[in-house]
Amino acid sequence: MGRYVIRRLLQFIPTVLGTMFLLHYITSLAIQFSGNPVRALFGDRTPPPALLQAITERLGYGDPCLDRKGDPCLWRAAEDGGGLLGSGYELGLFFDRLHGIFFNFDFGINLRQQEVTDLVANAIPFTLKLLVIAIVFEAVVGIAAGVLAGLRGGSFLDYMVKISTVFVISVPIFVLGLVVREFVGVKFGNVLRGQDWIPDLISVGVFSPVFKPDYPLASLIIPGMVLGSVSLATTARLTRTSIMENVRADYVRTAKAKGLTNKRVIGVHTLRNSLIPVITFLGVDIGAAMAGAVVTETIFNVPGIGRLVTMSARTGESSVVIGVVTMLVLVVLLANLLVDILYAVLDPRIRYE
Amino acid sequence: MSDLTSAGTAVGGGPVGAGGPLPDQPATGGRERSASLWADARRQLVRDPVFVLSCLYILAVGSMAAFPKLWTGQDPRDCTTDRSRLSPGGEHVFGTDILGCDYYSHAIYGARPSMIIAIMATGTMIIIGGSLGLLAGYYGGWVDTIISRVMDVFLSLPFLLGAIVFLTVIKRQNEFTIAMVLFLLTWPVIARIIRGSVISSKDLDYVQAAKAVGARNGRVMFRHILPNAIAPMLVYATIVLGSFVAAEATLTYLGVGLQPPAQSWGIMISTHQVYFLEDPWLLLFPCGLLVGTVLSFILMGDALRDALDPKFR
C-alpha cells in the first residue's frame, strides 16, 4: 500500500509540471500572438500609453519573451551576463511562475488587480456546495436507477433508464439549464410563491430561479441537480453495466449457494464490487463537474468558479482563466490521486500488486 | 456534455477496452474468432431496430452535411429583415430567424460544420491517439512511461475548462481549430483504450507465436494486435462523434465556439436561446436536430458494443 502510494506520487509530479507548462505556454502564446489583454480594459477609449504600460507591468505581462512569437519563455538572457552555470541564460518566466505558485501561492492577478487566489477563495465555497449537491444527487439517484435497471436487465424499467439517460446526455446542458430556470424557477416558482401555505424556504429558496444569497444552500439545490443530471446518466449506466456484469459473477453464485438472503447477495456481494468503478468514476467526475459548473453557474448566477472562468473568458482575461484553471487542475490531479488510493482501498487486488 | 473523457465510460459501461475484447478467447483461434465476431455482430445489428433507425438518421444528417442542395433549394443567406421571425409554415417550413433568413435551409446548412468538426476531431483522435496507444502498449518501458505521462497531462484538464482555455487563447475559432482542440483534449482516452487492449493481447499465445517465427514488429502490431483493439475503439469513436456534435453547441454557447456568420446548429441554438419563450421553434428545430444526432450516435455506439462484446450476448 505504502509503495503504491509513493509510486503514484512520483507519477504525479511530472504530470503536474507538464500540465502547468502546457498552461503557461498557452498563456504566453496568447499574449505573443494576440496582443496585450490589458488593452481591452479601456474599451472604445484609447488609453494613454503610459497608463497602459503601468497596468501591464502591474499584471506581469512585461516579460520580453512575450514579444517573441512562439518563445516558450523557459530561459531568458541573464542580466549580468553570467546566468545559470555561466551559460548566459537564467531560468525564465515559466520558472518565475512555478516559483510564484509553489512558494508564494501566487496565481497572478486579474485586470482589476485582484489576486486570483482571492477570487477563487471567494468563489470556491459556492462551487463546493454546488458540487456536493450535484455529486450526492447523481450518486444517490444514479446508483439507485442503475441498480434497479441492472438487476432487471431488459425490463421496461431498464429500458426507461437507458432511454432517459441517453436523452439527458444528448441535450446540451445549457438548454436544459435555461429550460429549468425559466419553467421551474420562474413559472412554477411563481405559482408556489403565490401559495401562502408553502414555506418560504421552498417557494423563495429552493425554487428561486437563480442563486439567492439569503438562501445560500436552498437556492443551490436545483442548479446542483441540473449539474448532476449530466453525470447522473453516466453514473446510472455505469452502475447498470457493472451490476449486470457482477450479477453473473461466480462469487455471486457462491453467495447464493451459501444460502444468503437476496438482499445480502445483492447488497453486500454484488454491490460492493459493482460500485468500485462507479465510485472511481464519481471521484474522477469531480473534475468534470467543475467544468460543467462553468455552464450551470452562469445560467443560475452562482458566484462560483465556473462563472468566474466564463466571465473571464468572455472578457479575454486569460490571466484569470489560466490562473483558475491551473488551480483547478491541481485540484483535479489531487482528486485523481485520492481516487486511485481510494480505489486501492476498495479493491484489495490493486493494493497488493 | 460534462466531460468527454468520461463519455466512454458514460455511455459504454465499463472502461471499454480495459480487459481486452475477448479475455476468454482460446489462445489460438484469435483471428477466426474475431472474424465470426464481426459476422455475428452484423447479423445482430441489422435485426436491431434501434440501430437501424439511428443509422438512417445519421445517414440523413450526413447527406445534409455533404449535399445540402438535396434537401433545400433555398439559399440560407438570402435574408431580409422585412420577414424577421416568421412562424413556421407556408414557404418557410421552419419559419425565419431574426434576420429573416429561411430557417429550414439554415438548419440544413448548419449540419455541415457540426459534422465536419465531429468527424475531423474523431478521425484525428483515432489516428494519432490510436497510434500513440499502440506504441505505448506494444513497446512498454520508457516509451510507455513518456506517452502515459503526456496522456495524464492532457487528461488532467477537465474537458470544458480545457476547451475554454485553448479556444480563448487561439481566438481563431473555425471548424479546424475547434476540431483540433477537441482532439487534443480527448486523444488520451482512445490511447488508453488501445494501450490496454494491446497490453492484454500482446501476451496471447498466437501473438507470441507470430513473434517467435520472426514476424516484424510492424506486422505483429497491425496484423495480430490491432484487430483486437478495433471493436472497443469503434464503439468509443461512435459515441464520441455524438459527444463532439454536442460539444460544438456548448462551446458556442460559452462564446468560444464557432462565430457567426458561420452557420451551425450550435450557433443557431445559442443565438436563439434567448427567444425560446417568445418563439420556441427557433430553439426547438436546431435543438431537435442536434439532440437527434447525438442520440443516434450514442444509441449506435450502444448497439455496437452490445453486438461486439460477447459478454452482453
Place this chain on the structure above:
Amino acid sequence: MTDVNVKMEALAGVDPNALPLQVKDLHVEFRTRNGIAHAVNGVSFDLRAGETRAILGESGCGKSVTAQAIMGILDSPPGFVTGGEILYRGVDLLKLPESERRKVRANRIAMIFQDALSALNPVFTVGFQLAELFRMHRGMSRQDAKARAVELLDLVKIPAARQRVNDYPHQFSGGMRQRVMIAMALALDPEVLIADEPTTALDVTVQAQIMALLAELQRERNMGLVLITHDMGVVADVADRISVMYAGRVIEEAGVDDIYASPAHPYTKGLLESIPRLDLKGQELSAIKGLPPALTNIPPGCAFNPRCRYTQEVCREDPVPPLYQVSPSRTAACHFWKEVKGDE
C-alpha cells in the same frame, strides 16, 4: 465439530429415512436471443448418504446446469426449470418457497465450484466470507464466527490459519483457495455436497491432495457427494456410482466398476478409450470424432448418433432411445447396448 450440526429449524415434511437427494426427470432450458437451449432433458439419479456419485460428461452436456438447478442458483432468466422433481429427504425443493429453499442451501446441500478464484468474492477476506455463513445462518457474533472460520481453515489443513483468515482470496495459491472453498461448503455440515469440477483448475499433484481431502471429509461426515467432472481418472478413484451425461441426458448409469469393465453406451466407451493408458503404450489413442450438438439444435433420435460408429436408421429417429436395463443396477440409453457391451 458436533455443535456445527445444530440445524436451524426443521424443514416441514422431511422424512429422515428418505434418500438425501433424488433427482427425477429434471428439465432445464435456457431462453436466449438465439433460441431455446435445452440444457437438461430428463435427468434422474439418486444419492445415498456417504455415497459418491460422479456425473460425467464433456463440457456443455448439462452437468453443471443440473448442479445449479439442484442448488436453485440457476441464472433466471435465461435459465428455467421446466419439469421434474428434486427431492431432499422426500421434500420436493422445486415446490418450496424461496425463503424455505434458501435455508436448504449450505445447511443441507452445499456446493464447491470449479474456479475458486472467481467463486470467492475478491473484495472480502476469506475470514469474512466464511464467518458470514455462521452469522447469517446461525446468528453468531462476529467474533465467534471468526473463531469458527479459523477452525474451518484448520480443518481443511490450511497452515497458519489464524493469520490467513484475514487474507484476500487472491493472496492464496490455487490449491489453498480450493481448500477455502471446501471449508466454506462444509461449514454448516451439509448432508449433500455437490462438487462441480473441483480440481479442474489445479495442478495434478494438488488435484490428488484436494480429492483426498474431500474423500476424507466425506467419510468422516457420512456425506453424500455429487462429483461433477469430465475427468475419468478422478472418477475411478473416488466414485461409487456414475451417471454419464450427453446433450442434457443421462445416457448410462452404473456402478463405477461396471462402467470401467464394460461400458454399455458407445459414448462412454469412447470416453474410456480416449484415456491414455500406460498398458496400451504405442497404440493410437482413439478420440470421439466430431463435436457435441448445439443445445439449441439437438438432432432427433439419439443425440449421439452423428458421432456414433454403431449408428443405424433407428438411432436417427425419434423417440430417443429409452434407458435399457442392462443389469439390475445399471441402465444405458442405447438400442445396441448389447453389441457395445460385448464388443471389447
Place this chain on the structure above:
Amino acid sequence: MRGKFLKVAVAATATAMLATACGSGGDSDNAGQAGGTLRVYNAEPAFLTPSGGDDEPSLYVIRQLYRGLVKYNADTSAVEMDLAESVESADQKLWKIKIKSGYTFDNGEPVNADAFIRSWNYAAYGPNAQNNGYFMKRIVGVKDLQPEDPDGDGPKKAPEPATKELSGLKKVDDLTFTVELDAPFSGFPTTIGYPGFFPMAQACVDDIAKCNETPIGNGPYKMDGSWQHNVAINVVRSDSWKGEPGKPDRIEYRIFADVDGGYAAFQANELDVMYTLPPARYKEAKQQYGDRMFEMAGDSFTYVGFPTYNDDFKDKRIRQALSLSIDRQSIIDAVFDGRNAPATGFVAPSFEGARENVCQYCSKDVDKAKQLLAEAGGWPAGKKLILWANAGAGHDQWLQAVGDQIKAALDIDYELKVNLQFAEYLETADKKKFTGPFRLGWGPDYPFLETFLYPLYGTGAGSNNAGYSNAEVDALLKEGDAAESMQAAIPSYQKAEDILGEELPVIPMWWRKEGAVYSENVDQFVWNKVADADYGATSLKKN
C-alpha cells in the same frame, strides 16, 4: 459626465447588447415615502473607488456612496452644485472651486480641498494604474505623472514619474482650490460631476485595496459590511451625510453574471429594479410590466466607422452611398425588437444642442445611393466590402443585416470579419488596420455635446478610429472649447457637427433606448438623465 466607456466595453464583451436603463423622469422633489429595502440588479463592479471605477456597475454603487462637486438635474441634466459652493472661471482655463463646509467622510475625515486634490492626484499618477486617470487629461501637469514609455511596447519600463502631484491643482484655503487646464474648456463644470472626480479620504488612499473592499464614502449611503464579490453589495443610509437624505433605508445590489439571470430573478420578485433588460425579453417585459417600465431615448451611440485612411473610403460620396442604402428602422425592428432609435445626427438627442436630421444621408434612399456611387466612379468590381465587428457580442447579426441591405441596394457583395475578440479588435482599431467599415460604440463622458465630437472626430484624438482629420472641424471645436459659457459654445459645436453630417466619417446607426422595469414595491422610480437610475431618490411603498 458619466462613464459609459466601459459600459460599451461590457456590452461588447459580455452578453449581447447589454442595455442600460431606460426611464422617464420620476421627479425627485415630489418626495415619496422613505424607508424600506430596495433590491436592485447590478453586474459585478470593477472597482468601488472613485479613481478606479469607470464601468456602469461600479458607477451605480459609487454614486450612492460618494458625492462630488456638482450633480445633474434628473430631468434637464443641468449642472447643479452639490458639494461645491461655486465653480467659476474667467478664461475657461483657470477654474476656481469653493467647497461647502461641514461635509465629512464616513470615517470622520473632512471633505475639503485636500480631499479632492488628493483624489485627482491619485487617479492621475501613472503607476497607480487607475482607470480614471484618463479623465485628468486636461489638467496641467498630467504628462509628468504619466510619462511615455521610451520604446513603445518594448522591454524598457517607463521611467518613474518625477512627481506625484498635478501642478495644475493648487489649494487656496481649506475649502478652496484652483484647477488649471491645458487649454480653455467651457464644459469643465459638467465634467466634475463624474465619479472620477469624487473625493477620497486619506485613509482610503493609504490603503486603496481595503478601501476598494469597504469604501469610505462621503455620500448619502455607507457600506453595510464589505463587498461580497459576485454576490452582493449592501449599503445603508449614512448619518453623516448632510445633504438631502436617501429615501430607502437600505439598498441591496444583487450581482448577476448576465442580464438574463437577473431578469429571471426580477420575474420571481427577487429584485425591485432592473436598470436594463435582456434584449430578447423586451417585448414580453413591455407586455407584462408595461405600467412599471421606463423607457427613454438614451445616449449610447452605435456607429459604423469608415477607415478614411483606406483608399476605398476616401471619397465621401462612397461613404454617403453606403449610408443611404441602410434602412435603420427595419434592422432595429428585426434584431432589437425596436429597442433603438435611428440616429440622424452625431449628438445624443437628449443633449442640449442636439438637432435632428443633421445627417442628410441617414435614411434609406437607394436611387440617391446608386447615383452617388456612380458619381464616385463606382465600387471596384468584384471587390468584397469587408464589415468588421468584434466577436462574441452579437454584433454580427445586425451587421449582417447591414451587409444584406447594401448588397441589395448597391450590389456590393460583403464579407463579415467578426472573429476578433474585443482586445484584439481594439488594437486593430488603434493601429488603424481596418480594411472596411467597422462597428464601434460611444458613450458620453459628461452631458455636454463636445463629448460626442472631439474624442471621435478631432484630428489625432484618442478614439478617432476613423482616422478622420478636418482642419475646419478642429478649429470649430477649439472655438467651442474657448467659449465663455457652455451655452455660448453650442453654436460652434453645431457647426462642426454639420460638417460631419456632410462628410460622414462614420455612419450614425442608432441610439439605444434605455429601458428599466421596477417591481410593485416601488412607489416612485427616479431616472436621472445623466446618472441613470437614481436609487437613493427612488421610494418604496409602505407595507
